[in-house]
Amino acid sequence: MAVSAEALRELHRIHCQLTDLRERLERGPRQIQARQLNVAKLTTAQSAAHETVQKTRMAADQKQLELKSSEGRIEDWKTKLNSCNSNKEYQTLLEQIAAAEMAGSVLADEILEALERIDQLEVAASLADKLLASGQEELEKCRRAVAQEAEVAGRDIERLEIDLATAESGLPADFQGDYRRVIRSKGADGMAEVERQVCQGCGQQITLNMQNNLMLEKLVFCASCGCLLYLSERIES
Numbered sequence: 441m442a443v444s445a446e447a448l449r450e451l452h453r454i455h456c457q458l459t460d461l462r463e464r465l466e467r468g469p470r471q472i473q474a475r476q477l478n479v480a481k482l483t484t485a486q487s488a489a490h491e492t493v494q495k496t497r498m499a500a501d502q503k504q505l506e507l508k509s510s511e512g513r514i515e516d517w518k519t520k521l522n523s524c525n526s527n528k529e530y531q532t533l534l535e536q537i538a539a540a541e542m543a544g545s546v547l548a549d550e551i552l553e554a555l556e557r558i559d560q561l562e563v564a565a566s567l568a569d570k571l572l573a574s575g576q577e578e579l580e581k582c583r584r585a586v587a588q589e590a591e592v593a594g595r596d597i598e599r600l601e602i603d604l605a606t607a608e609s610g611l612p613a614d615f616q617g618d619y620r621r622v623i624r625s626k627g628a629d630g631m632a633e634v635e636r637q638v639c640q641g642c643g644q645q646i647t648l649n650m651q652n653n654l655m656l657e658k659l660v661f662c663a664s665c666g667c668l669l670y671l672s673e674r675i676e677s
């Protein structure tokens with residue numbers, strides 16, 4: 441029995457669309473997963489950025505406490521200067537005060553540096569907040585888009601599966617076995633159009649005999665790639 445190129449073309453079109461839709465359905469979860477990974481990465485970066493701000497601030501606070509208590513000590517010593525009993529005692533205390541004031545000024549510089557650093561770290565932390573927020577937003581957007589696409593694709597697949605069953609039921613009985621075998625092993629890639637005597641599945645030229653058989657609407661498989669062949673619309677017309 442013969443089968444028209446038109447019927448095969450239609451079958452191939454349905455298979456290609458089904459493959460495309462199923463691939464799109466499979467791509468969705470992968471797209472979501474990639475964005476989830478990104479959010480996880482941004483969350484880690486954000487936590488680290490805030491932790492650094494906190495640690496630097498704690499260190500600066502500690503230094504400020506040290507400076508304050510050193511300043512208190514210096515004040516005490518200055519008071520004691522008036523009640524010194526000897527010149528030596530006075531000199532020793534003066535040196536002690538000078539050394540403590542020197543150390544205090546180094547500490548004050550360090551505190552200033554730390555405060556400047558905190559400002560910079562806070563900018564970085566707020567940037568990390570924004571990046572995380574936009575990553576989360578993108579994830580939600582992707583989730584919605586994937587869900588929407590899955591719904592549409594699911595409906596299209598249902599419709600195409602009905603079309604496919606109808607188209608397949610129209611195939612001659614002696615054709616069914618070979619057709620099902622090639623589709624089962626290669627899916628949509630199991631069928632290929634022939635244009636100017638060239639198999640579009642593998643790019644190899646088919647023989648004149650094969651071309652003639654195609655014209656006679658016989659079952660023809662590509663000798664090179666094994667595809668079930670059908671004539672292109674352009675050649676046929």
Ligand SMILES: [Zn+2]
Pocket residue numbers: 632639640641642643644662663664665666667
């Ligand atoms: Zn081929």
